Amino acid sequence: MDNNKIKKVGVLTSGGDAPGMNAAIRSVVRSCIYNNIIPVGIYRGYKGLVRKNFETMESHSVSKIIQLGGTILKSSRLPEFATDKLLRKMAIDNLREDMIDALVVIGGDGSFRGADLLVKEFGFPVVGIPCTIDNDIYGTDLTIGFDTAINTAMEAIDKIRDTADSHNHLFFVEVMGRDAGFIATHTAIATGAEATIIPEVPTSIENICSYMKTERRKNKTSGIVIVSEGSELGSAVEIASRASQLLPEYKIRVVTLGHIQRGGSPSTRDRVLASMLGNHAVDALIEGKSGIMVGLKGGQISYIPFKEACSRHNPIDPDMLRIAKILSI
Numbered sequence: 001m002d003n004n005k006i007k008k009v010g011v012l013t014s015g016g017d018a019p020g021m022n023a024a025i026r027s028v029v030r031s032c033i034y035n036n037i038i039p040v041g042i043y044r045g046y047k048g049l050v051r052k053n054f055e056t057m058e059s060h061s062v063s064k065i066i067q068l069g070g071t072i073l074k075s076s077r078l079p080e081f082a083t084d085k086l087l088r089k090m091a092i093d094n095l096r097e098d099m100i101d102a103l104v105v106i107g108g109d110g111s112f113r114g115a116d117l118l119v120k121e122f123g124f125p126v127v128g129i130p131c132t133i134d135n136d137i138y139g140t141d142l143t144i145g146f147d148t149a150i151n152t153a154m155e156a157i158d159k160i161r162d163t164a165d166s167h168n169h170l171f172f173v174e175v176m177g178r179d180a181g182f183i184a185t186h187t188a189i190a191t192g193a194e195a196t197i198i199p200e201v202p203t204s205i206e207n208i209c210s211y212m213k214t215e216r217r218k219n220k221t222s223g224i225v226i227v228s229e230g231s232e233l234g235s236a237v238e239i240a241s242r243a244s245q246l247l248p249e250y251k252i253r254v255v256t257l258g259h260i261q262r263g264g265s266p267s268t269r270d271r272v273l274a275s276m277l278g279n280h281a282v283d284a285l286i287e288g289k290s291g292i293m294v295g296l297k298g299g300q301i302s303y304i305p306f307k308e309a310c311s312r313h314n315p316i317d318p319d320m321l322r323i324a325k326i327l328s329i
Contacts (some may be wrong), residue, residue, distance in 0.1 A: 006125075008038040008286055010054070010100045013071040013112070014045035014107035017262055018133045018145025020073040020270035024106050026062035026275075027278025028129075033059055033178045035286060042102055045107070046078040046114055049091040054098055056283060067272055069148075069263045081114045087123065088114075092122045101125065102285045104278075108132035108143075108309045112293060116306035125290040127281045128306060131274070136180035136313040140295025141306030147269040149176070149261040156257055157191040157224060170212065170250040171244070173235035176261050177228040180313055182262070184228040188324050194223040196324055197239065198259040199230040200316050209246040214216065215223055216249060223250075276301070 011028045012022050025041070032039035032230070053279040065072055081087050085152050096228050102125035105115045116124040123250045130137045133149035152176050165177065173193075177183045181198025188196040195208055195214055212223060227236040240254045266274070273296065280294045 002068075006037060006101045006254075008040060008098075008100045009102045009104060009282065009285060010040045010042050010049075010095060011073070011104040012042035012049060012106065013073045013075045013131070014105060014111035015072075015075060015077060015129060016059075016108065016132060017070050017075050018131050019069045019142035019148035019264055019266035019326070020274040021075075021106055021131055022062075022065040022133060023066045023266060023271045023274035024129050024144055024278045025071065025073060025276045026066055028106075028282055029057050029062045030059060032317050033280035035282065037282070040098065042075050044076045045111070046075045046081045046087075047076045049094065050067075050078070050081075050087050052094040052098070054094075054100075055078070056241040066275075067101055067265050068148060074170070077110075078114075079110075080178055082117065084265060088117055088121060092118065092124055095124065099326055102127070102290070104281050104285070106131045106144075108134070109137055112306045113310050116291060116310065119291040119306070125285055127284045127289065128293040128309070128311070129274075129277045129281050129297055130255045130293055133183065134177050134180050136177075136268060137293070137295075137309055138312050138314050139302065139309045140297065140314075142273055142296055144270055144274045145266070146182065147273075148267045148274060150183055151267055152261050152264055153187040153257055154190045156255075156260070157226070159186060160255055161191065163226060168221040168251060169245065170223045170225070170252050171229055171239040172225045172236040172252065172254050174227045174229055174254070176257070176258040179231045180230065181228045181316055184226045185316060185320050185324055188226045189320070189327060191224065191226075192327065193226045194220070194328050195225045196228075197225065197231045197233060198228040198316070202232070202319065205233060205242045205246065208239075212250065214235050221254070258308060305315065
């Protein structure tokens, strides 16, 4: 579209919340205002797009939110958006009726699939900002929220280590990462975990237990096993139940960290990343770009087509897995 026609830009947050979403919203809003574009907040993701839950935003609308977790625009999941073209038509009609010229979608790959359909079916300009604690979106080295999530997990596991050592317990700690082991791998290295179970690396209960028996013979009387929630072996509760039969010498306990990893004040790294990507998302729209995600590759801003970003997950760096294994000995 003609760059001069961009007078109003909508912004929404979709899918799972992540620390740094508010920093991204703030960056989009203020970057719009700087470029004489009217920013419009869309509440509750694609549901708000369909229900026309819009609000024009001012600079003060995003004051004092950079340090807040969650999202002031709220979030939701609307899986039907990807299958029901009528819903997408309603969304586009609402955008055009409010004279919104382009859209910024802050979320993960599911959110980008919906955004991609708006571009392909209606030619509506959309740019995405990757925001998920899982760090699994292809085409960017980092997603907003990941750094805060691994720091939250690390701090919790450090505390669990204290009580494990005090009571000679073996803890199975479940972290988030439905289809990806980034959180588990990074926190395993950061906390000195004895073992890690992630979706990307096949293993067995027997192998884990054999390893812990070896650790026991080295006079290690406590331990931490980090389990990614997407593990093919099941949840940490299920794994611990089976392991208790093979490791009678250990007192086994389970901790599921759950949604605390999504909350909390974003780290410096997440605030800066969100601010960078939000600003470049607006710049991309002004330059006439659409159907792309703004990411960070090798420390440089990059533009990745939605189709490519949604085609696969980021692979875990094999060197990280190697280091985690070596340092657990």
